[in-house]
Amino acid sequence: MSWNDFYRRRDVMDAVLKQARRDPQAPLPFAEINGAKQAFDSEEELLLALHYRWMQALSGHLRAAVAGPEDAADVPGGWERDHVEAVSKAWRAAVREHPTLHAVLDANVERYPALRRAHEGELRMLALTAGLADPGEPRDEVTRIGGTLVALLRSKGACQGRSSNPLGQWLRRLAPTG
Numbered sequence: 001m002s003w004n005d006f007y008r009r010r011d012v013m014d015a016v017l018k019q020a021r022r023d024p025q026a027p028l029p030f031a032e033i034n035g036a037k038q039a040f041d042s043e044e045e046l047l048l049a050l051h052y053r054w055m056q057a058l059s060g061h062l063r064a065a066v067a068g069p070e071d072a073a074d075v076p077g078g079w080e081r082d083h084v085e086a087v088s089k090a091w092r093a094a095v096r097e098h099p100t101l102h103a104v105l106d107a108n109v110e111r112y113p114a115l116r117r118a119h120e121g122e123l124r125m126l127a128l129t130a131g132l133a134d135p136g137e138p139r140d141e142v143t144r145i146g147g148t149l150v151a152l153l154r155s156k157g158a159c160q161g162r163s164s165n166p167l168g169q170w171l172r173r174l175a176p177t178g
Helices: 003-020 043-066 083-097 099-108 113-130 139-154 166-174
Strands: none
Touching (some): 043 083, 043 099, 043 113, 083 099, 083 113, 083 139, 099 113, 113 139
């Protein structure tokens, strides 16, 4: 890919997200964006490029909060002692910084198998980085754990200022006692 191709693809992604701000749940304006069909072979390819952009943002926040997904067994960088809390803060920061990008991906994740696989990789990364799963566990189980984590993060006010042990709070939410 040449630099011209890179910039053309970047500009198309920016234009798609700009139009999607009006309604991120609506179908992508792929056909309406000048040069989209030339820059991307398909809407699926565009969504995969958008997912890559999302992963760059999310990974940056994770790296700042936890020193990086590959360092999940070490003490998180800075003041954060709880990996789950660090991952939660990083995920929320990435969503706040890129709300349209996140919403577009959410709206389209089930449309294409390649995007679904990329999203499942994201869920596994979150579960592993948070220390909620181990790399040796079955992929489906780690994906499920990551999905549960994200579902809880999306729920209104989940774990914000409720306890010094957010994992315990989440587990209580999953298995209410009465």
